[in-house]
Structures are given as structure tokens and as C-alpha cells.
Amino acid sequence: MYNSVAEIVATAQERKLPIWELMLEQEIQYSRSSRTEVWNKMKRQLDVMKAAAKRGTTGDGVFSPTGLTGGEAAKMRKYRESGQGLTDETVLYAIENSLATNEVNAAMGLICATPTAGSSGTIPGVLFALEKKRALTEDQMIAFLFCASAFGMVTANNAMIAGATGGCQAEVGSASGMAAAAAVEICGGTPLQAAEGFAMALSNLLGLVCDPVAGLVEIPCVKRNVVGSVNALAAADMALAGLENKIPADEVILAMKRIGKRLPAQLRETGLGGLAATPTGTKMKMKIFGQELDLNI
Amino acid sequence: MSGGNYKSVFDIIGPVMVGPSSSHTAGAVAIGQAAHKIFGEKLKKVTIDYYESFAKTHQGHGTDYAIIAGVLGMETDDLRVPRAVEIAQKQGIEVIFNEHEGTSPINHPNTAIITLENDTKKIKVSGCSIGGGTIEIRDLEVEGCHFTPLGPLPIMLCWTGGNDPVDIKAHLSHDNIQIRKESALSQAGGRYIHELDLDRMPHPKVLDQIKAVSSGLICL
Known part of the structure; x- marks a missing residue:
């Protein structure tokens, strides 16, 4: 198992293999399965992601049982189709698929956690935007997910990926870094450029708090995945252009961990601080759960 | 790691x-x-x-x-x-x-x-x-026994008639499984429950071999 991003990059350089190949190899060894079995299992994860994104963007979209979120991915699709978007098709497509996945998640539909359910839209947003932009094949998309998992695993083992322990930086931040790295590799960047993409994307989201209204994975989670996706595309473009983060990826992961530990409990998925504690957020919670609340938090 | x-x-x-x-x-x-x-x-x-x-x-x-x-x-x-x-x-x-x-x-x-x-x-x-x-x-x-595992899965619980599960450990070692922590607690009737923290899930065949030498096996 790889202990650090530096080790992954060094191994990829030394063996002249892409990062996705190293992770596929590791999984074959860990799970004692064949290459085909592991590959097909990742294909099933991809199929779930595709189905969720499709479900969220088809017709009027999906709605959560609380009514707090839903239907906005479908609105974005219509807006993109109108040709009036300020950004280009790739960014609009990333926004749309990111929203769609998280709306399906909030509606208690079937999703693939990447790395978590709360951050499940970030990676599909980037992946399906690149599928269009670069006409990715299914095999390339599966390779993208193996590469993303390398960075996610190091982050999860050396820091954290749960909002309750590290805030949203640990969820959408990690997902954004993973997506940036995989985007760089699949678009022809070197292993070092992939690591720089990861480092830039995660650095940009350090300190992001987890403050879900009513403790639900809806507001602001659904739209925060959009920032994860768009930030990943920007970081991938910067890395492919040869920009560097200056602070190495592994040090960024440890910075994230230290920040996470210093975040107060109110800002770590308790639904007690940030947007959850605003007058409107509090009203939403009371409407849904009908509880008397302590407003002095 | x-x-x-x-x-x-x-x-x-x-x-x-x-x-x-x-x-x-x-x-x-x-x-x-x-x-x-x-x-x-x-x-x-x-x-x-x-x-x-x-x-x-x-x-x-x-x-x-x-x-x-x-x-x-x-x-x-x-x-x-x-x-x-x-x-x-x-x-x-x-x-x-x-x-x-x-x-x-x-x-x-x-x-x-x-x-x-x-x-x-x-x-x-x-x-x-x-x-x-x-x-x-x-x-x-x-069953009245209190264990404090390290936390990470897999965790194996097995029931045997002795306090040192030599056979079980041999099977695990043969499968290159590292035991990160183990404890055994006795029950009435000379039975023991063993709790083993493992670094990865044993091969299904190895689990079958362990089943054969124990009176109960649960792998989490």
C-alpha cells in the first residue's frame, strides 16, 4: 500500500506506469481477484454514477423527501441547452452532473460514494464533463476512477474524509483533489502534474466547514459539490499548463488534517453552526423536525 | 501503512x-x-x-x-x-x-x-x-465476554476449547495474514472466545479451514 503521494509519483516514474495502473495492481493483490474482476467491479461503480447523473438531469429531475433540494440539475440542463451560459459547455456540464448526483443522494437514491456520499457529485461532475470534452472511452473513465482512488486513499489514511472529523474540506476538498489528479492523468499529464493538480485543488478548499441545514445532506452540500468539480477542472488546467502548488501534496494533506482537528464541533457535521445556524436554516430544521431548538449556539 | x-x-x-x-x-x-x-x-x-x-x-x-x-x-x-x-x-x-x-x-x-x-x-x-x-x-x-478490538476491520471471533488457538494462527500465517492484536476470554464449560484483529480478510478457503478447527467463527 502507498503511504504518500510522493511514493505514488516516484513509483509511477520509476516503473513508467500510469497511477491508475498502480492502483489496479494493488487492488488485484489486496482482493486476490483477477484483473478482469477488479476492472469489472469498477465498471459497476461507474455504471451507478452514470445512472444517478442521468436520473437527476432527466425531465424535471428528482426531489428530496424534505423538499429542500431537487430539480436544479434539470434546470441547469435546460439553461445549458439554451446556449446562454457564461462559461463553456464543459463547466456547465460539470455543474449539471455534480448537482444531479447529489440531488439523487439527497432523495435517498442509489449513488456511489466518491469518497463519501455527501461529496458524491464532485467526481462525476468532472468525469462526465471530460467524457464530452475529450470523448473519453469507457476504459479511460474506469482508469480515471482508479487514479482518483490513489489520491483518495492516501488522504483517507493520512488525514480524514468524514465531515464529522474534518469538515467539508475532508469531503468535497478530498473529492476535488482526487478529481483534479485523475483529470490531469487522463488528459495526458505526468504523475507529478497529477499530484500538483491534487495539491492545488485541495489547497484551494482548505478550511471549508461542514454545516448542513437540519443535519441533512442537502443545503449546502448539493451546490458545494459544484465548487468541488469546477475547482478540480481549474486545478487540472493549471497543472497541465505546468503550474505548481509550491506546497507538496503530502504536506497539504497534513495541513488539512491539522485544520480539521481544530474545527469546532459546530462546524463538523452536527448541523449546529454556519449556514445551519442561520435564522432561515433554523426555521427549515424546525419545519422538518418540529423541535424546540437552542438558538444560542 | x-x-x-x-x-x-x-x-x-x-x-x-x-x-x-x-x-x-x-x-x-x-x-x-x-x-x-x-x-x-x-x-x-x-x-x-x-x-x-x-x-x-x-x-x-x-x-x-x-x-x-x-x-x-x-x-x-x-x-x-x-x-x-x-x-x-x-x-x-x-x-x-x-x-x-x-x-x-x-x-x-x-x-x-x-x-x-x-x-x-x-x-x-x-x-x-x-x-x-x-x-x-x-x-x-x-456472551458475557468483553473485548476491546483495535477498531479497524477485519475482526475475527472464534470459539475453541483452548486458550491458545495454535491451529487457527497457523492457518492465518500460512495465508500471510498479520494478527495485529489478539485476546482470549474463557467461558463456562472450558470454552474460549478468541478475538483477533487482522490486517486483511483471510481467503475463503482459509476461513473454511478455521471453521473446521473451531466451534464457531464470525468474521467482521
């Missing part, structure tokens, strides 16, 4: 699950499944004790139905997960949820302690959900 909790790429790109939260929903299913595997009998009563983030947000995140789904033996991607509490009650199982104000007895913000019982058996499983659907089990009470 043999101590890392996340060992498979599918811990990161996965699990495939019914939303909305991997720690509060998928992880809760996994803690419930651990209790389900250990109990292994017809259930009469389930008590869930929540701490910290779980205590504050279990309703919003669907933790209640998720943990009961696991207790009933469902997988994270089972579409019946959101209806699990109802399903348990229809089976005549009493379901109780308690929210606690204090800090977690196992020192993690996403803590759930599951007590399962019927007229003759009672077990207690203290689990925490560490993110992305991955869990740790940090405290176990089984």
Missing part, C-alpha cells in the same frame, strides 16, 4: 449505496451488519445509543433506518434500506433509539452502540463510522 483503515480502492470509490450520507447512512448499515453477524439469532429487541454527531443528526441523515437495515442483514445498496425500521417493527422487533449528550465512550464523533437481545442472548457492539462508509468496532460484549 498496514494500519490504514482504507485498504481497497472500493473503500474510496464506493460503496454503492442508498443516500444520503456515507458515514451516517452507509457506515451505519455496516455497524448494524457487524451486530447482525455476531448475534445470528432471532431478534426481539434492538437498542441504539447515539453519541456526538450521530446524536445530533441521525434523523436527518437516515441513520435510524440505516442501522436497523444492517441489523436486519441488508446491504448498503438494498433499496429497502429507507423502510428498515418499519420492516423490523412488522417482524415484531422492539426498536429503541437513545440520543446522548455526553462524549462518545469510544472517542469518535460518529458513534453508535447497538444492543441486540432476545430471551436468551444479549450482545453489545460499539462502532464508529469514520467516513466514506468505512467503520471501526472498538468495543464488543459477546
Whole structure:
């Protein structure tokens, strides 16, 4: 198992293999399965992601049982189709698929956690935007997910990926870094450029708090995945252009961990601080759960 | 990084699950499944004790139905997960949820302690959900024996007639499995329960060999 991003990059350089190949190899060894079995299992994860994104963007979209979120991915699709978007098709497509996945998640539909359910839209947003932009094949998309998992695993083992322990930086931040790295590799960047993409994307989201209204994975989670996706595309473009983060990826992961530990409990998925504690957020919670609340938090 | 909790790429790109939260929903299913595997009998009563983030947000995140789904033996991607509490009650199982104000007895913000019982058996499983659907089990009470595993899965429980499971350890060693911690507690009738923290899941064939030399085996 790889202990650090530096080790992954060094191994990829030394063996002249892409990062996705190293992770596929590791999984074959860990799970004692064949290459085909592991590959097909990742294909099933991809199929779930595709189905969720499709479900969220088809017709009027999906709605959560609380009514707090839903239907906005479908609105974005219509807006993109109108040709009036300020950004280009790739960014609009990333926004749309990111929203769609998280709306399906909030509606208690079937999703693939990447790395978590709360951050499940970030990676599909980037992946399906690149599928269009670069006409990715299914095999390339599966390779993208193996590469993303390398960075996610190091982050999860050396820091954290749960909002309750590290805030949203640990969820959408990690997902954004993973997506940036995989985007760089699949678009022809070197292993070092992939690591720089990861480092830039995660650095940009350090300190992001987890403050879900009513403790639900809806507001602001659904739209925060959009920032994860768009930030990943920007970081991938910067890395492919040869920009560097200056602070190495592994040090960024440890910075994230230290920040996470210093975040107060109110800002770590308790639904007690940030947007959850605003007058409107509090009203939403009371409407849904009908509880008397302590407003002095 | 043999101590890392996340060992498979599918811990990161996965699990495939019914939303909305991997720690509060998928992880809760996994803690419930651990209790389900250990109990292994017809259930009469389930008590869930929540701490910290779980205590504050279990309703919003669907933790209640998720943990009961696991207790009933469902997988994270089972579409019946959101209806699990109802399903348990229809089976005549009493379901109780308690929210606690204090800090977690196992020192993690996403803590759930599951007590399962019927007229003759009672077990207690203290689990925490560490993110992305991955869990740790940090405290176990089984048939009157109290264990404190390191946390990360896989955790193996086996029942034998001796206090040193030489055969079992030989099978594990042959499969290149590292035992990170082990403890054995005696029961009435000269039986022992062994709790072993492993670095990875043994091969199915090895599990069969261990079954053959023990009177009970549960692998979480």
C-alpha cells in the first residue's frame, strides 16, 4: 500500500506506469481477484454514477423527501441547452452532473460514494464533463476512477474524509483533489502534474466547514459539490499548463488534517453552526423536525 | 501503512449505496451488519445509543433506518434500506433509539452502540463510522465476554476449547495474514472466545479451514 503521494509519483516514474495502473495492481493483490474482476467491479461503480447523473438531469429531475433540494440539475440542463451560459459547455456540464448526483443522494437514491456520499457529485461532475470534452472511452473513465482512488486513499489514511472529523474540506476538498489528479492523468499529464493538480485543488478548499441545514445532506452540500468539480477542472488546467502548488501534496494533506482537528464541533457535521445556524436554516430544521431548538449556539 | 483503515480502492470509490450520507447512512448499515453477524439469532429487541454527531443528526441523515437495515442483514445498496425500521417493527422487533449528550465512550464523533437481545442472548457492539462508509468496532460484549478490538476491520471471533488457538494462527500465517492484536476470554464449560484483529480478510478457503478447527467463527 502507498503511504504518500510522493511514493505514488516516484513509483509511477520509476516503473513508467500510469497511477491508475498502480492502483489496479494493488487492488488485484489486496482482493486476490483477477484483473478482469477488479476492472469489472469498477465498471459497476461507474455504471451507478452514470445512472444517478442521468436520473437527476432527466425531465424535471428528482426531489428530496424534505423538499429542500431537487430539480436544479434539470434546470441547469435546460439553461445549458439554451446556449446562454457564461462559461463553456464543459463547466456547465460539470455543474449539471455534480448537482444531479447529489440531488439523487439527497432523495435517498442509489449513488456511489466518491469518497463519501455527501461529496458524491464532485467526481462525476468532472468525469462526465471530460467524457464530452475529450470523448473519453469507457476504459479511460474506469482508469480515471482508479487514479482518483490513489489520491483518495492516501488522504483517507493520512488525514480524514468524514465531515464529522474534518469538515467539508475532508469531503468535497478530498473529492476535488482526487478529481483534479485523475483529470490531469487522463488528459495526458505526468504523475507529478497529477499530484500538483491534487495539491492545488485541495489547497484551494482548505478550511471549508461542514454545516448542513437540519443535519441533512442537502443545503449546502448539493451546490458545494459544484465548487468541488469546477475547482478540480481549474486545478487540472493549471497543472497541465505546468503550474505548481509550491506546497507538496503530502504536506497539504497534513495541513488539512491539522485544520480539521481544530474545527469546532459546530462546524463538523452536527448541523449546529454556519449556514445551519442561520435564522432561515433554523426555521427549515424546525419545519422538518418540529423541535424546540437552542438558538444560542 | 498496514494500519490504514482504507485498504481497497472500493473503500474510496464506493460503496454503492442508498443516500444520503456515507458515514451516517452507509457506515451505519455496516455497524448494524457487524451486530447482525455476531448475534445470528432471532431478534426481539434492538437498542441504539447515539453519541456526538450521530446524536445530533441521525434523523436527518437516515441513520435510524440505516442501522436497523444492517441489523436486519441488508446491504448498503438494498433499496429497502429507507423502510428498515418499519420492516423490523412488522417482524415484531422492539426498536429503541437513545440520543446522548455526553462524549462518545469510544472517542469518535460518529458513534453508535447497538444492543441486540432476545430471551436468551444479549450482545453489545460499539462502532464508529469514520467516513466514506468505512467503520471501526472498538468495543464488543459477546456472551458475557468483553473485548476491546483495535477498531479497524477485519475482526475475527472464534470459539475453541483452548486458550491458545495454535491451529487457527497457523492457518492465518500460512495465508500471510498479520494478527495485529489478539485476546482470549474463557467461558463456562472450558470454552474460549478468541478475538483477533487482522490486517486483511483471510481467503475463503482459509476461513473454511478455521471453521473446521473451531466451534464457531464470525468474521467482521
